[in-house]
Amino acid sequence: MAKSITQEFTKGLWDEIPPFRLVLGLCPTLAVTKSVENGLGMGVAVIFVLVCSNMLVSLLRNIIPPKVRIACFIVIIATFVIVVELLMQAYTYPLFLKLGIFIPLIVVNCVVLGRAEAFAYKNGIVRSIVDGFGIGAGFTISLVAIGALREVFGSGTFFGIPVFGPSFQPFTFMIEAPGAFVCLGLMLSLMNLAGNE
């Protein structure tokens, strides 16, 4: 049974939320979520790339020969990633400095390639755009949630604004790499707990 347009969007927010349900795109999820700002910036970049690449893949799906489809997807995705990279350098340079190598690495983000292969190559253009938005929004929400958890406990701030009194001792473990794994694990288990009921 075909899903309605709204369902295509909302599935990305819960049923198929990328890092938690699909467990895809973990590299940026773990690496850039030191703060809410970084998570949000990364999420917005991924939304842009996802929507544009889904749109173009869906538009060209009858022209692209099946044997070279992955190569074509990568060309399309890489193009939009470099567009994002250039725009970020031109307009939000401090954010670009923080995200650094993880912007170019969106090219090999499984979420983006996965949606092109599993969805956009088989569906119409409107549905593909909606799917890109939904999955991208889900990815952004996940990054912001992990970022918030790590930033609040790891540096005692939210979006750079202090949330605790001056006596707060930051739990720096949270903003280091192992803290990312612990956060992701905790959130995965919570999601599974909520999903089983």
Add this chain to the structure above:
Amino acid sequence: MREIIKMVVVLTVLSAFSGGLLAAIRGETKVKIEDQQLKFVKGPAINKILEGCSNDPIADRFKIKDGDIERSFFVGVFDGKANRFAFEGTGKGFGGDIGLMVGVNIDNDQIVGMGVTTHSETPGIGSKAKTDPKFSDQFKGLAAIEPCKVKPDGGGIDAISGATVTSRGVCVGVTNAANIYKRLKPQIAEKLKEFK
């Protein structure tokens, strides 16, 4: 056979289109990106070197061709006179290239300040070259036409403890900058006259 031709054509057209799009966007954003880099990477060092000037050194800049390279100079106006400027030099440090800005007063050939902009030195040790004012302040007042060296090499600069290689790299960078200054002084003086 037809399939192969189709594959080749599709991929070629796609790549060509992608290349064209990127070239166009790069052309559009090039100036803007350069501005941003100046503002966030070199800007703080430039403003510190030319502290107290009455103009905006990042806006008041000019370029001089030096062989194949175009070098940027940032002008600082003091008491209505454009006699100080900052420009870039590079040296080799412990972890790679060290980029730095050197400020020179053209009236007496003296260095007015030095600030490291980019480096990949060890955090907490070599990185002090950028953050420790005690180290960078030593360059103030040195003659901009002479090579600059750390004390173990017979010069006058106290190296950062534990980071002799980094300190030496910074000195090489300043010396390189001094060589550029010596080479381009007439052109610089000419250009500075335009800023009054």
